[in-house]
Amino acid sequence: MEDVTSPRRVPAGAKAEQRIRDILRVSREVFAELGYERTTTTEIAQRLGISEGTVFTYFHGKRELCARVIEDWYDEIIGTVEQGMPHGQSTKVQLEFYVRTHLRLFLIQGTGLCALVLSEGRAKGPGLGDVFVPLQRRYTAPLMDLLARARDNGEIRDDLPLSLLRSAILGPMEHILWDAIARQRQVDIEKTARDMVALLWPALLPVDVEAEKLRAFYGEVGAALRRAGNG
Amino acid sequence: MEDVTSPRRVPAGAKAEQRIRDILRVSREVFAELGYERTTTTEIAQRLGISEGTVFTYFHGKRELCARVIEDWYDEIIGTVEQGMPHGQSTKVQLEFYVRTHLRLFLIQGTGLCALVLSEGRAKGPGLGDVFVPLQRRYTAPLMDLLARARDNGEIRDDLPLSLLRSAILGPMEHILWDAIARQRQVDIEKTARDMVALLWPALLPVDVEAEKLRAFYGEVGAALRRAGNG
Amino acid sequence: MEDVTSPRRVPAGAKAEQRIRDILRVSREVFAELGYERTTTTEIAQRLGISEGTVFTYFHGKRELCARVIEDWYDEIIGTVEQGMPHGQSTKVQLEFYVRTHLRLFLIQGTGLCALVLSEGRAKGPGLGDVFVPLQRRYTAPLMDLLARARDNGEIRDDLPLSLLRSAILGPMEHILWDAIARQRQVDIEKTARDMVALLWPALLPVDVEAEKLRAFYGEVGAALRRAGNG
Amino acid sequence: MEDVTSPRRVPAGAKAEQRIRDILRVSREVFAELGYERTTTTEIAQRLGISEGTVFTYFHGKRELCARVIEDWYDEIIGTVEQGMPHGQSTKVQLEFYVRTHLRLFLIQGTGLCALVLSEGRAKGPGLGDVFVPLQRRYTAPLMDLLARARDNGEIRDDLPLSLLRSAILGPMEHILWDAIARQRQVDIEKTARDMVALLWPALLPVDVEAEKLRAFYGEVGAALRRAGNG
DNA sequence: GATGAATGAGATTTCATTCAT
DNA sequence: AATGAATGAAATCTCATTCAT
Known part of the structure; x- marks a missing residue:
C-alpha cells in the first residue's frame, strides 16, 4: 500500500540504535495511553526531551512509527x-x-x-x-x-x-x-x-x-x- | 460565564425523524468503518448527499452523534x-x-x-x-x-x-x-x-x-x- | 454603499407594522446585550416566538435591522x-x-x-x-x-x-x-x-x-x- | 477530564521575540480597524505574509492575542x-x-x-x-x-x-x-x-x-x- | 545529526440567508 | 404571510511533516 522503501537515509550506528530504542519505548507509552489519533509527535518528542524533527530523522512518519x-x-x-x-x-x-x-x-x-x-x-x-x-x-x-x-x-x-x-x-x-x-x-x-x-x-x-x-x-x-x- | 444565547432548536416531526434516522444509519456505517477520529462530518454528509451544516442541524456535534x-x-x-x-x-x-x-x-x-x-x-x-x-x-x-x-x-x-x-x-x-x-x-x-x-x-x-x-x-x-x- | 432599494416586497398594513415594531423592540434588546456580531437572528426570532424566516420577510438582513x-x-x-x-x-x-x-x-x-x-x-x-x-x-x-x-x-x-x-x-x-x-x-x-x-x-x-x-x-x-x- | 498531552511550546529567542512583536503590531492594526469579531486570523497572517498556522505557534488563540x-x-x-x-x-x-x-x-x-x-x-x-x-x-x-x-x-x-x-x-x-x-x-x-x-x-x-x-x-x-x- | 519554526491541508462548527411548502 | 430546514461560506484551530540553519 505504502512506499516502504525510504528516500530518507536513516542514521546507523550504536548511538542511533539507542535513539531508535528510546523513541520506540516512549512512543509505545504514548500510543498505549492515547490511541493512534490522539497521539502527537510533539508529545512523543517532548517526553523524550528531543525535538520533533528528530523523530522524523529515524522514522518515516507517525504511521511507520x-x-x-x-x-x-x-x-x-x-x-x-x-x-x-x-x-x-x-x-x-x-x-x-x-x-x-x-x-x-x-x-x-x-x-x-x-x-x-x-x-x-x-x-x-x-x-x-x-x-x-x-x-x-x-x-x-x-x-x-x-x-x-x-x-x-x-x-x-x-x-x-x-x-x-x-x-x-x-x-x-x-x-x-x-x-x-x-x-x-x-x-x-x-x-x-x-x-x-x-x-x-x-x-x-x-x-x-x-x-x-x-x-x-x-x-x-x-x-x-x-x-x-x-x- | 455561560452563553447567553439559546442554541438553535433541533427540528421535530415525521420528516425530521426520518432525517435523524438517516443520519444515524450512515454515521453508524462510517464510525464502524473508520473509528471515531478518522470519521469526518464531511464524509457523513457526503454519503448522505446533504451539506455538512445539516448534520449539525440535528446533532450538536460529532461527539453527541x-x-x-x-x-x-x-x-x-x-x-x-x-x-x-x-x-x-x-x-x-x-x-x-x-x-x-x-x-x-x-x-x-x-x-x-x-x-x-x-x-x-x-x-x-x-x-x-x-x-x-x-x-x-x-x-x-x-x-x-x-x-x-x-x-x-x-x-x-x-x-x-x-x-x-x-x-x-x-x-x-x-x-x-x-x-x-x-x-x-x-x-x-x-x-x-x-x-x-x-x-x-x-x-x-x-x-x-x-x-x-x-x-x-x-x-x-x-x-x-x-x-x-x-x- | 449597499443596495437600499429592495427586490423583496415588504408587507404593509397595520398587522405588519406591529410585527415590525415587535421585531425592532426585541432586536434592540439583543443587540444592546450582545453587540452586533454575537447577536444571532435565531436568538431574535426565538425571543419573539416567531420563525427565523419571518425576520427576513420584514428586513433585508441583519445589517439593515x-x-x-x-x-x-x-x-x-x-x-x-x-x-x-x-x-x-x-x-x-x-x-x-x-x-x-x-x-x-x-x-x-x-x-x-x-x-x-x-x-x-x-x-x-x-x-x-x-x-x-x-x-x-x-x-x-x-x-x-x-x-x-x-x-x-x-x-x-x-x-x-x-x-x-x-x-x-x-x-x-x-x-x-x-x-x-x-x-x-x-x-x-x-x-x-x-x-x-x-x-x-x-x-x-x-x-x-x-x-x-x-x-x-x-x-x-x-x-x-x-x-x-x-x- | 483534562487534556493529557502537553501543548506545543511557544518559541523563545531573539528571532522569536521579533516575530511576536511583528504579530502584535499587525494584530493591533487589524483589531483597531475591524474590532474583535470581524478581525480574522487569516487577515492578520496575510498582512504579515506568513501562514495562519504561524500565528498559532506564538499565541494560543485569537482571544489571547x-x-x-x-x-x-x-x-x-x-x-x-x-x-x-x-x-x-x-x-x-x-x-x-x-x-x-x-x-x-x-x-x-x-x-x-x-x-x-x-x-x-x-x-x-x-x-x-x-x-x-x-x-x-x-x-x-x-x-x-x-x-x-x-x-x-x-x-x-x-x-x-x-x-x-x-x-x-x-x-x-x-x-x-x-x-x-x-x-x-x-x-x-x-x-x-x-x-x-x-x-x-x-x-x-x-x-x-x-x-x-x-x-x-x-x-x-x-x-x-x-x-x-x-x- | 539535531533542531524547531514554518507550513498548509483539513477538521469541526456557526449562522445569515434562501426558498419550497 | 409564515415557516423552518437546508445550505455553504467562512472562521478558528491542530498537527504531521519539511527544511534551512
Whole structure:
C-alpha cells in the first residue's frame, strides 16, 4: 500500500540504535495511553526531551512509527511465550503458562496497545492492517501448536475446529482484561489464570458421548422438575 | 460565564425523524468503518448527499452523534435479546439463543462499533466513557440473569465467579468475530453458535468431583504413556 | 454603499407594522446585550416566538435591522429632548435638562447601543458608518443650538470652538455611564446630572480675564508656598 | 477530564521575540480597524505574509492575542505617562501634559482600540473583561493621583467626587477623538490640549461661593434682559 | 545529526440567508 | 404571510511533516 522503501537515509550506528530504542519505548507509552489519533509527535518528542524533527530523522512518519511499536510489542510477547513454554510438562500446565504469561504481558500496556490494534487494524485505506495479519498469525502460533499436538494425542476434543478452541481461550482473556480496565480494578493474575484454565479445561476435553448424553438427560429432567416446582 | 444565547432548536416531526434516522444509519456505517477520529462530518454528509451544516442541524456535534450511534446500537441488541429470549426453555437453549443472536447482530457492523467502544471508551478526557458504562451493564444483564438463575438451580457450577463465566462466553464471541473480519471470511452463524455452546457447555457444568479426579488420572496416565511412546 | 432599494416586497398594513415594531423592540434588546456580531437572528426570532424566516420577510438582513434599531433609538432620544426642552428657562436649567434626559435614556439600553455604535460605526467596508453621521449630527443639534444661543448672548465663553464645549458635555456623560456599567454600579441620575452641570458650568462661563489672572497668580503663589513647605 | 498531552511550546529567542512583536503590531492594526469579531486570523497572517498556522505557534488563540494587544497598548500609555509626567511643575502644567500625551497616543490607533475595549469589555461570557479592569485602574491612576494631591492642597474643588472630575477630563478627550475619527478630520493636538485644559480648568477650581452667587445673579439678570430685548 | 519554526491541508462548527411548502 | 430546514461560506484551530540553519 505504502512506499516502504525510504528516500530518507536513516542514521546507523550504536548511538542511533539507542535513539531508535528510546523513541520506540516512549512512543509505545504514548500510543498505549492515547490511541493512534490522539497521539502527537510533539508529545512523543517532548517526553523524550528531543525535538520533533528528530523523530522524523529515524522514522518515516507517525504511521511507520506506530507499526514498529506494535511489531515490537508482538515480538516481545511471542518471544517470551516461546522461550518460557514448559514443553516437557502436561498440556494443562502449558496452557496455564500460556494464559498466565499473556495476562501478565497484556496488563502492563496491553489494553492500550490492544485497542490500538483493534482500531487501527480495521482502518480502510493505506493503513496498518497489512502489518497485523502475519503478526496475529505468529502470535497465536504457540497456542495453535499446543492445541494441535494435544488434539493429535487425543487429549482434547477433535469434534470442533481448532480456531474455535483458540477463540475460546484468547477471547475470555481479552474480555477479562478489558473489563478490568473499564472498571479500573486490579486483577490477581495467578488466580485468574488458574480459574480460567479450570473453567475452560472441561470444555477442551474429548466428549464422552454416552456420559454426556446421560448427563444431559439428567440435566433436562432436573430442570423440568424444578420448573414444574416453580410453576 | 455561560452563553447567553439559546442554541438553535433541533427540528421535530415525521420528516425530521426520518432525517435523524438517516443520519444515524450512515454515521453508524462510517464510525464502524473508520473509528471515531478518522470519521469526518464531511464524509457523513457526503454519503448522505446533504451539506455538512445539516448534520449539525440535528446533532450538536460529532461527539453527541457518536454517542447516539452507540446508544442506538446497544439498544437494538438489548431489545432483540430481551424480546426473543425463550424463557420457558432450557438454559442451554437460552444460551444458544443468546449466542446466536449476538453473533448475528455483531456481524453486521459489530466489530467496527465494538472497536469504537473499545478505543473511545478507554479515551482519557471528557469523552464517551460515561455513556458506555451503564450501556455495558444493561447489555450483559440478560446473560448474567440467565447464568445466575442456572447457578441457583444447580445447573451450572458455582465454584467460580459469574463474571468469569460471562467472560468465557462473551470473550470468544468477540474473538471469533474479530478474526472473521480480519481474515475477511464468512461465518456460518448457526453452526458457530451451536459449536460454541457445545464447546463451552461442559465448562459451565458443575464439577463432578470424583468423576473429574478419575478422568484427570486417566488423562495423565494416557499422556504419560504417549509421551513415553513418542520419546 | 449597499443596495437600499429592495427586490423583496415588504408587507404593509397595520398587522405588519406591529410585527415590525415587535421585531425592532426585541432586536434592540439583543443587540444592546450582545453587540452586533454575537447577536444571532435565531436568538431574535426565538425571543419573539416567531420563525427565523419571518425576520427576513420584514428586513433585508441583519445589517439593515441593526441600522434601523440604531436609527430608532436616536430618533427617540432626539424626540424626547426636542419635545421636553424647557426653552423658556435659563441656559443652565436647559443644560441640566439635557444632561438628565440623556443619562436617563442612555442608562436603559444606552451603553449597549452606544458600544454598538462605536464598534459598528467604525467598521470599514459596506457598513453602518454612513447611517451614523447624519444621526450624530441630529443628535447633537439641540445641544449645539443651546450652546450657540448662549454664546451669542454672551452667557458662555466664546474663546473656544463650540465643538470643544460640546465634547466637554457629552464626553463626561458617556464616560460616567461606561464606568457605571463596567463597575456594575447604580447611578443616581438626578444627583449626577446636578453635579455634572455644577462641575462644568464654571468651565463654560466667559473668562473674566483680570479675575482669572489674579486667581492664577494667587494659585501659583499658594502652590509654590506649599511645595516649599513640603520640601 | 483534562487534556493529557502537553501543548506545543511557544518559541523563545531573539528571532522569536521579533516575530511576536511583528504579530502584535499587525494584530493591533487589524483589531483597531475591524474590532474583535470581524478581525480574522487569516487577515492578520496575510498582512504579515506568513501562514495562519504561524500565528498559532506564538499565541494560543485569537482571544489571547487580542488580550496581549490591549495589554501592550495600555502598558505603552501608562509607561509614557508615568515616565514623562513633569512632577515638579504646577498641577495645571501636569494636567496639560497628561491630556496632550493621551491625545497623541490615542490618535494613532486609539479610537479603534478604545472601541475594542468598550465593546469587548462589556461582552458576557468568558471574555476579555477580566483583563480590562486592572488595566483600567492602572491607566487612570496617574490622573487620580494628580487630582487627589491637588485636592488635598486645596488647589481644586473638594465638593464633588473625584471620579466625576476624572470623567470630566477623560470623557471629553475620548469624545473629541471619536468625533475626529468619525469626521475624518485632523486634530491639532497641541492646540486641543491647551484649549481643553483652558476650558476645564475653571471647572476644577474651588468654588468661591460668594463670587459665584454674585456672578450667577449678574448672569441671570443679563439673560433676562436679553430675552426681554429679543422677545 | 539535531533542531524547531514554518507550513498548509483539513477538521469541526456557526449562522445569515434562501426558498419550497 | 409564515415557516423552518437546508445550505455553504467562512472562521478558528491542530498537527504531521519539511527544511534551512
